[in-house]
Amino acid sequence: MIELEGLTKRYGDKLAVDNLTFTVRPGTVTGFLGPNGAGKSTTMRMILGLDHPTAGSVRIDGRRYQELKDPLTYIGALLDAKAVHGGRSAYNHLLCLAQSNGIPARRVDEVLDIVGLTPVARKKAKNFSLGMSQRLGIAAALLGDPRILMFDEPVNGLDPEGIQWIRSLMKSLAAQGRTVFVSSHLMSEMALTADHLVVIGQGRLLADMSMADFIAQNSQCRVRIRTPERERMLDVLHTAGITAVEKDGGLLEVEGSRAERIGELAAEHRIVLHELSSQQSSLEEAFMQLTAGSVEYHAHTGQAQQTGGTGPAVVPAQPVAADTKKES
Numbered sequence: 001m002i003e004l005e006g007l008t009k010r011y012g013d014k015l016a017v018d019n020l021t022f023t024v025r026p027g028t029v030t031g032f033l034g035p036n037g038a039g040k041s042t043t044m045r046m047i048l049g050l051d052h053p054t055a056g057s058v059r060i061d062g063r064r065y066q067e068l069k070d071p072l073t074y075i076g077a078l079l080d081a082k083a084v085h086g087g088r089s090a091y092n093h094l095l096c097l098a099q100s101n102g103i104p105a106r107r108v109d110e111v112l113d114i115v116g117l118t119p120v121a122r123k124k125a126k127n128f129s130l131g132m133s134q135r136l137g138i139a140a141a142l143l144g145d146p147r148i149l150m151f152d153e154p155v156n157g158l159d160p161e162g163i164q165w166i167r168s169l170m171k172s173l174a175a176q177g178r179t180v181f182v183s184s185h186l187m188s189e190m191a192l193t194a195d196h197l198v199v200i201g202q203g204r205l206l207a208d209m210s211m212a213d214f215i216a217q218n219s220q221c222r223v224r225i226r227t228p229e230r231e232r233m234l235d236v237l238h239t240a241g242i243t244a245v246e247k248d249g250g251l252l253e254v255e256g257s258r259a260e261r262i263g264e265l266a267a268e269h270r271i272v273l274h275e276l277s278s279q280q281s282s283l284e285e286a287f288m289q290l291t292a293g294s295v296e297y298h299a300h301t302g303q304a305q306q307t308g309g310t311g312p313a314v315v316p317a318q319p320v321a322a323d324t325k326k327e328s
């Protein structure tokens, strides 16, 4: 379990992490989301004792990171895949980590096997592709067989097979009762992997809830209607004060009314329906809805802009947070 209590980090004038309090629990994959610059990496670094909090505290299974003897056996983390001594082979890199944490050398072979790097174990890490470096970072995280795992953008650089592999790895680690805390900008991937979400914006906690609740609470209820009596249906909806939008293929879409209400109206007026379905928003849509006021960095006509406050951007712009690959 990871417990944050009032965790705060200030860099000069910049409040990178602002009074964060939440608990990452065992047995589930917890996704950590936020637009660029929201403070995710800073939070993860503080969890690992790599950055000192300005205020507040972090507890790893009840203890501060600095109090853990052989920390890799409590918490394994992948923060920066390229933060490896490039001149060392994958095997030697892992062996050094194992020796400094009281982990037997045979575990090095085991984790190399788990991540699929056995064939290149003696190759120098500096020649690894980003995907191979990610796998090496994951091997290091698994080395101490820890109860808690933390991954910052673990699928960055992985091919589709690699992405699927890390997804099932994280799910199986959680199913074994471990705590799995993972950040990603790939919303579609996160939707398939995480059961619980912690969302931050401009350093502040925006949501801490199940994936299902997050999507339900940050979505507009949408209903899709297909009928051979489109004009009559539109009249009935209009009379009932419900606005429908006409979509391609003869579909109607309604926002803000439930399917039950529309079905009852159709039945009352004996209108034939070929389809009546509630549409669920995607995680990406729900995320954009929640974080619209917290996106700091916007792209517009090829120029980067930074907004100061919590309001929307001055210019119409697309957030770059969702479903973009972050280069590391």
Ligand SMILES: Nc1ncnc2c1ncn2[C@@H]1O[C@H](COP(=O)(O)OP(=O)(O)OP(=O)(O)O)[C@@H](O)[C@H]1O
Pocket (backbone or CB within 6 Å): 011, 014, 015, 016, 034, 035, 036, 037, 038, 039, 040, 041, 042, 043, 326
């Ligand atoms: N060492 C530092 N010195 C000064 N400012 C920093 C430092 N590290 C981070 N920041 C600032 O703190 C804020 C949070 O950065 P952080 O990297 O934690 O965000 P993030 O959510 O991980 O972003 P991304 O999704 O882009 O990786 C940003 O405004 C960043 O510029």
